[in-house]
Amino acid sequence: MEEQIYHQTKPHVVIFPTPGMGHLIPLTELAKQLVHHHNFSITLILPTIGPPSMAMKSVLDQLPETISYILLSPVSLDDQPKDAKGETRISIAMVRSLPYLSEELKRITSSKRVAAFVIDLFGTDAFDVANEFGIPPYIFFPCNANVLQLLLNLSSLHESYSGEFKDLPQPLCLPGCVPMPGTELIPPLQDKKDDAYMWFLHHARRYSLAEGILVNTFVDLESSVLKELMAEKQPGMPTIYPVGPITSRSSIDKDFDDASGCLQWLDNQPLESVLYVSFGSFGFLSYEQMIELAYGLEMSGHRFLWVVKCPAAATIDASLSKQMSTDPFDFLPDGYLHRINGLGFLVPLWAPQIQILNHGSTGGFLSHSGWNSTLESIVCGKPMITWPLYAEQRMNAVMLVEDIGVAVRPKPDENGLIGREEISRVVKILMGGGEGKSLRDKTRKLKEGAARVLSEDGSSNISFLEVVDKWKQLNN
Numbered sequence: 090m091e092e093q094i095y096h097q098t099k100p101h102v103v104i105f106p107t108p109g110m111g112h113l114i115p116l117t118e119l120a121k122q123l124v125h126h127h128n129f130s131i132t133l134i135l136p137t138i139g140p141p142s143m144a145m146k147s148v149l150d151q152l153p154e155t156i157s158y159i160l161l162s163p164v165s166l167d168d169q170p171k172d173a174k175g176e177t178r179i180s181i182a183m184v185r186s187l188p189y190l191s192e193e194l195k196r197i198t199s200s201k202r203v204a205a206f207v208i209d210l211f212g213t214d215a216f217d218v219a220n221e222f223g224i225p226p227y228i229f230f231p232c233n234a235n236v237l238q239l240l241l242n243l244s245s246l247h248e249s250y251s252g253e254f255k256d257l258p259q260p261l262c263l264p265g266c267v268p269m270p271g272t273e274l275i276p277p278l279q280d281k282k283d284d285a286y287m288w289f290l291h292h293a294r295r296y297s298l299a300e301g302i303l304v305n306t307f308v309d310l311e312s313s314v315l316k317e318l319m320a321e322k323q324p325g326m327p328t329i330y331p332v333g334p335i336t337s338r339s340s341i342d343k344d345f346d347d348a349s350g351c352l353q354w355l356d357n358q359p360l361e362s363v364l365y366v367s368f369g370s371f372g373f374l375s376y377e378q379m380i381e382l383a384y385g386l387e388m389s390g391h392r393f394l395w396v397v398k399c400p401a402a403a404t405i406d407a408s409l410s411k412q413m414s415t416d417p418f419d420f421l422p423d424g425y426l427h428r429i430n431g432l433g434f435l436v437p438l439w440a441p442q443i444q445i446l447n448h449g450s451t452g453g454f455l456s457h458s459g460w461n462s463t464l465e466s467i468v469c470g471k472p473m474i475t476w477p478l479y480a481e482q483r484m485n486a487v488m489l490v491e492d493i494g495v496a497v498r499p500k501p502d503e504n505g506l507i508g509r510e511e512i513s514r515v516v517k518i519l520m521g522g523g524e525g526k527s528l529r530d531k532t533r534k535l536k537e538g539a540a541r542v543l544s545e546d547g548s549s550n551i552s553f554l555e556v557v558d559k560w561k562q563l564n565n
Contacts, residue, residue, distance in 0.1 A: 101130055102132075102203065102560065103207070107212055108135075112231060116133070118335045124550075125153075125558070128547070130159070134190060159169075176211065204563040208226070208229070213296065229303045230305065234306045238263050238317070252372075253271075267493075296327065302330065305333040309476075310333075333542075333550075334467065336468050340498065354447065355445065356453065358392055364516055366454075372478045373398060382489075385508070386429075394435075397421070419500075453472050453473065456475065467539060474519055475497070476498075476499065494527070499500060
């Protein structure tokens, strides 16, 4: 076969994200770093299950010209049970997208030499396709290093412990990690009989096939576990590169249209006086929990900016006249908007999170503890109230509270409900003196650490440059 001759000045990388905004956002930010600071060109190849969401379109529409994207033909999951876990559906969607991926890689490699193929958590089956085209496969791990250590050890844990992890008699102690109660592990790992568990195990066992794993964390945040992961390389294990924090803070739109008026409202509040409340793109509370949160915020007496979404549909009492409403404010307690006037500002559905966290009037963040939001909060120097809902968020919460000391976590009652008094209590802690001041001081130090590791001589920058140099050599 005649050797292909390429005429290209920029190294090219193909990125194949798992469906979902929590995966797309950090990988597009990685792409922007490669484009803006290292003169790469990028192709994002996006598997789809249905039509792209408005949030997805917004991210893709703002990409620079040197990042092209391809939406693959949607795959059908109609044959999957209605109660199939998200991780199962995503993994099957990725596998069913592989023929389309292969077609696109064939087209791209006909005119470009591709220096690297990057996937995230659930894309390991695509390694086989990348290898067919001789492209080195890498993982961009969008969670923290504690979670990575868990997945790298999952196969041995599976072999050594036959019971359910939620029934572990003692917290799980992995090298360098914060001790983790079994009940706080990622929910799909709590039921070994579920397909989602087997998919996690399948992907975890294939991580060793990667040339390297880029982790969105940094040394100041997770020094112990990173030291373990980056110690003398184990045979068959990929090199670990801590390259974080990679967040969308670098993409703040200076000409942002403050349609809701929330930033203007923040401009008129005292320094560090406002608690920002948001549960991310896919975080929904029950109707009962939403009511408790509303009263708890009001009872605290502290200013707050709350991104309000309709409660989870299955939790709304059928007798409520507002059951079918699409206006989240309809689900608030009667007279609530009038009572909190001056104290709280409510934004329906979505708010400019980076701008809010970066604002001087914001003093804390009540968050679902997703890793993207956590890093954004740390980079902006805001301590947190952790309120984990799904995925690895419970593990994040344990780490933020027990190990790093930049967050406080409310305690649910025996029915799993976090009551208004408990909400008021943790808001007062975070926004007050004493423990709240200690949390703010620690978060400020981490903010400084985050800036330091990304500087020219910083550990994350040096780690990132190692990967970049490898990929550039492949282009020569």
